[in-house]
Amino acid sequence: MEDSQNAAPGSVSANKLGGARKAADPGQNAAKRLQTELMMLMTSPAPGVSAFPSADGNLLSWRATIEGPDDTPYAGLTFKLSFEFPSNYPYAPPTVIYRTPIYHPNVDFSGRICLDILKDKWTAAYNIQTVLLSLQSLLGEPNNSSPLNGEAAELWEKDPALFKSKVMDRHKDLEDD
């Protein structure tokens, strides 16, 4: 009788501990997953895109680079992005922002991106590399039906030359920290 009484609180606390561990797990999982993704990026790099955790050693914060595809107004330009991963990654999308100023129909002037797979269409099957490749292709094929930058969307259709010059005006290589 006594034993069972004594045992009961212990088992409860054990459950609590287990619960706590489960709650703590996702962050751990995210880090692990990101490490694996990094490994993948490193062993099979995709041309024109690269990404790496930020220099402060926080695995949930990455920096990425996209080179503008050749047959687009962005050819020859390099764009830096930042990735911020939630602790429940990959079950929630990362927050991706252009750090390099870019003139693009789906990117606003503070670098925020309108891309469905970074919002409601996100699934855990996506990864950094696919996101980067999507963003790279978005440079060549903007989604002009839902622009963040209306002027850019218009110019893209009407005046590619002006668009190109606006792109060059806006672009400015980041001084690296």
Add this chain to the structure above:
Amino acid sequence: MPPAVASPSPWRRRRRLVFQSVFQTDVSQPTPQVTPCARFPDQGQPFGGHGRSVTAGSDHGLAHAPTTTDLSSSSQSTIAATSRSDLYAPQPLFPSLVAAGNDQVAYDRAWHVVTARIALPSSATADDSFGTLPPDSQLYPASQQVVGSDQEFYDALALVVHASNLLPRATHTEDIIAWHAQQVRAHFAQHVIPLLSGCVEEEGDEEGGEAEVEAARGVGRSGTKRKSNYYERHIVIVMSSIRTLEAALRLYFYGLSLLVRGFGRLVNGSASEPAAAEAELLAARFRRDIRALVGNSASEDLMRSVRVVLVRLSSTILGMQTTDDGAAESAPPIRPSPPTDEDVKALAARQRLHELVEQLYNVGLAGERFQVLFAEIMDSMMSKFVNGAYAGVWTLSSTSSRSFSAAANTISQRANLSQQSTSPCILGLSDWIENHFARLSFEVLSRVSSDPSTSPVTLSDVKTYQSLALGRLAALRIAELFDIALAWPRSRCALDDLRSTITSTARRLQLTSNFSRTLQTRLLHPGCSTLEILRTYIAIIRTFHALDPSKVLLSHIEPSLQLYLCQREDAVRVVVTGLLASVDEIRDARKAKEFAERQHQSKTPKGDAESGPLLTPTISRRGNYRTPGPTRRSQASTPDPVVKDLPDTAVAAFGGRATANKLVELAFLLNDPTQTRRAASEDDELDWNDMSWVPDPVDAGANYKRPKSEDVIGTLISALGSEETFIKEFSSVVAGRLLGESARFDQELRVLDLLKRRFGEAALQNCDVMIRDVQDSRRVDAAIKRQREKAMGGNRATETPLRTPTVKKGTEAEEFEAQHQARILSRLFWPDLEREHFLLPTPIVEYQQWYEHGYETLKSKRKLTWLNQLGQARVELELEDRTVVVDCSTIEATVIYAFQDPDATRGNDGPARRSVDELYNQLQLDEDLISEALTFWVGKGVLRRVAPGTFVVVETLASSAAAESTSGDAEAAAVASPSEGDGEAETSGGASPRKQDSGSGLSAKEKERRAMYWQYVKGMLTNASASMPLAQVSMMMKMLVPDGFPWSGEELQEFLGEKVTAGDLEVVGGKYRLVRK
């Protein structure tokens, strides 16, 4: 009368003038003022009137006009009259103006009489006057002719002392005691101090012609005993100073005694008790003042001499070896040990010290400065004794046991002090403190203390001394701790000392910080091999466990060690191979240990005389001793694990070999039952029946858990970083061993069990599978062979020795017969095994194909992939004049097989000849591996290099000898005599295959790895930050590369350096950055 009164020294006069000019006030004066009239108006005192004071002044002046002799007679009568009238009529005296003047005159005369009597001599030849003083200073038996003046003196004294009553009108009164004190001071400063410094200088001067120095030197002049002179010289200084002071003090006290006697008479007259007490008080105060004066004015030189003398005497008393003791004893440094009671020298020194201290006290040199000095000396004595007597004494030697037995009877009676410590050092030290140190302190302090009622050294003081001494001992042991750890377990005694002395948290902290520092300087540097570090680590674990079973201390020093070990890549491998050391190696190690211990015992001079037979021949053979397998194995089967009857030579050889290259201690510990005993119940923190329970140490960490056993292996494994790396390394080592020739894997299984208990079954599943693979393949092998026998009928493949593809080849033999055995490994569970491509000899290939077939029928849908380079072969070479049997790797076997290909060089009518290129074409084997294999065979005396890249078979030894004489190059010399070079070559050859496998496996893998690391670096410098210092790159790599980044900073730097030279990177301001293309 001394001439002092008649001619006051010019100095004193000058001083008075100066004083007056500054303060405008009257100072005490030994003689009445001659012309004070000019002064009175200036002072403006409310007392009396100005006009009157002028007349008084003239009177005053008149009264002083007579000569000294007149004065003495007249003053006597005046004083006698006045005092008498005062005594009998103590009413307020006549308020007349004249009376005031008279009072003053009377007072001044009385004052004069008194001061003249007690004035001190001031001649330059004062030292002589010290000598002539005694007749005067014989206090009470005053000589006849001074009786009269005595009476006069006492009367005058009465007037002076009771001036306020007897001569109320005398405005200038003085305190005679203060005057005397001041006079003494002046005299002391003027005459005695120069004398004292004269003593010091004369004696301190080496060339001083003093007779005493000469006398002292006369003893030591003949020998080289300068030191002795040193002491003698100092004691002479001290003694002459004391004599000088004694004489001076006699002089001073003479005056004082007169005063006191005068007071005494007064008291008798008035019969007032408080007055007597007051006189005594005054005298005591004077004495105290004089002592303070002497004590404070003693020169530095004198105190230094006192120090030398005290140090010398007290160290003799305390049993310390003094350097100048004598020629006979000075040769070897003797450990201090408490002197016995019948030690004459100590007794004499004690006697001398007592006298000296008493003398010092009497002359006032035993004041505060002396006590400070003595305290300092005793302090240094304690340190000296502890360091001298116990440094390096870790074992119970004969001397310490002697002191132990001597101490036992005193200590045991005082159980409250000894904190259940049984260490002989501590007992000896406590005894020394109590019976020698404290005794000396008591003797000295009781002689200098002014208050005899209280004991200067109480029992609590003794305890304080003891705890201080234990503190010193602890400090000593802490400083020695690293060596103690190295000497484990011989140093157990020292640990006992330490354990019972580190009782406070501060000391524990001191211990850990000190030890960590020592670790850094003595162990954790590139000069130490990983093996050494690990071996020391084991010793440290065991030492600290003995020191502190709670392991808290260990946990404090461990981090730096662990951090450093993590940088050592081979650390895990050393541990794993150590764990897997065979029974033979364990026994060898144990014997080596016994041997080392015996050797140590025979080396220590105090060790008992039973040392084994002489061991000199062992050294020459150490190193290239090789255990012949079969015979050792037969010994292994003997039931007695400790083979006692082996000669010491063999033991030494084992020791040299076994301890040199493997961490066998681990295997040793693995078999130790006390190590494996783990707490069965981990969670019963509250075992109410555990009577030996003690609370956790105060400096334990937050999640501290009390360990139950020493658990060296566990500590070590946990120290080596994550279990993943450990398991990985373990499985790769085990893989190598499983593929080796050993038939049984007891050791591996035991280690596996141990690791399973530690890491859990799941983590070690791979190893389980690996072992099962090897066991299974034996069965599969047998099954396939049976099939083949059935199929081929005639071919009789008998039970084979356990070899992988075992091949027998004969260069001459026509008939080919080979016995094979394959090991089938489950690819997923083994560590990555590189596949090395080369063409095996055709018979083997045929056999392989057939075996594959058999396997596929046995286990459907499974395919075999041969790892040709991992095998082992026994090759029998029949040469013209000899047969060579060699165990070698399959690559080596294949290469030598290529030399026997029948159709290649038969026609040449000479020994077979091949070049590396030919072999490369024929075998499609990596050229490096071909060269290695060729070198192997050259070492075996089977091949000989005739030209760069070309080798021939050595068919006869004679031809090889001939070739050696003609060519005479290095290779031939290596071949020269197989019988001699055999052992050496064989060992190196035996070691080569595995190394070579891993080496070749690594090179491809390594390349891949480097490519990947380069990707990381590129990604890092593209994205994370454009430029980074090496340390940050290294840190990021360590954090991000899965399975850990094994490179050290230097390796990474080298790697990045390569990239810099390749033009991919550049270094800007100490930071790496990518070159913009």
